[in-house]
Amino acid sequence: xxxxxxxxxxxxxxxxxxxxxxxxxxxxxxxxxxxxxxxxxxxxxxxxxxxxxxxxxxxxxxxxxxxxxxxxxxxxxxxxxxxxxxxxxxxxxxxxxxxxxxxxxxxxxxxxxxxxxxxxxxxxxxxxxxxxxxxxxxxxxxxxxxxxxxxxxxxxxxxxxxxxxxxxxxxxxxxxxxxxxxxxxxxxxxx
Amino acid sequence: xxxxxxxxxxxxxxxxxxxxxxxxxxxxxxxxxxxxxxxxxxxxxxxxxxxxxxxxxxxxxxxxxxxxxxxxxxxxxxxxxxxxxxxxx
Numbered sequence: 001x002x003x004x005x006x007x008x009x010x011x012x013x014x015x016x017x018x019x020x021x022x023x024x025x026x027x028x029x030x031x032x033x034x035x036x037x038x039x040x041x042x043x044x045x046x047x048x049x050x051x052x053x054x055x056x057x058x059x060x061x062x063x064x065x066x067x068x069x070x071x072x073x074x075x076x077x078x079x080x081x082x083x084x085x086x087x088x089x090x091x092x093x094x095x096x097x098x099x100x101x102x103x104x105x106x107x108x109x110x111x112x113x114x115x116x117x118x119x120x121x122x123x124x125x126x127x128x129x130x131x132x133x134x135x136x137x138x139x140x141x142x143x144x145x146x147x148x149x150x151x152x153x154x155x156x157x158x159x160x161x162x163x164x165x166x167x168x169x170x171x172x173x174x175x176x177x178x179x180x181x182x183x184x185x186x187x188x189x190x191x
Numbered sequence: 192x193x194x195x196x197x198x199x200x201x202x203x204x205x206x207x208x209x210x211x212x213x214x215x216x217x218x219x220x221x222x223x224x225x226x227x228x229x230x231x232x233x234x235x236x237x238x239x240x241x242x243x244x245x246x247x248x249x250x251x252x253x254x255x256x257x258x259x260x261x262x263x264x265x266x267x268x269x270x271x272x273x274x275x276x277x278x279x280x
Contacts, residue, residue: 027203027218027246027249028204042249043249044248044249044250044251045248045249045250045251046250046251046252047250047251047252049253049255051255056255056256056258068251097212097253097255098251098252098253099253100251101251102208102214145210146210146212147212147214147253
């Protein structure tokens, strides 16, 4: 059985909703402000890319792959990509771009959105990092009201950031050709 | 009555955002075209095509400002939507 309606009301008994088939949501979310209403579901693929906060670099890739599931306002993403060559490096903090949904704008947390992720696998990166902190990115922070997540590393130097704190990668060639990343992230979306 | 099923890619939405990025959503669908015989208002028997779509997969991407080549690759003949947005920034 396929249910083509999102307005299903579950009453107060314990039977809940059961189906031997599927529950289908519309392609465009029908937003609900009611806290106990599930108003969206979508699964698909996305294309992760590398960008920077001030101006975007120009590069091509050996591969770019990503999958996501959005359940209500939470988006869960996986990603894997490897840079082939870079023709211009851009400027600003190094970021992953192309997240499938815009992150929520909220009033706390500086510029960061409500979301983060881990990079579980890197190739080549420390060799291309001029930070001298001898650390590959361990994770990403999702930026509010954007489709971007900023790479984060542990700080091993004392320049402006205490040892052990995390920081963004700002070096001009902080991420470079042949670097490969694989990981996952999750965040609250704007809609 | 005959039916033709083909796989097609549909651009569902092109979202031009204030920060200059352009978010694109595409769906791969099975497009089923079925020829159905019906009687029109004049009582004549006519053959009409009934088209239905069954979604297979969804793909999303974000174009950074002035990624013209990628806009052409992703949007095809709709690339001007993105280019016009970038020119307006």
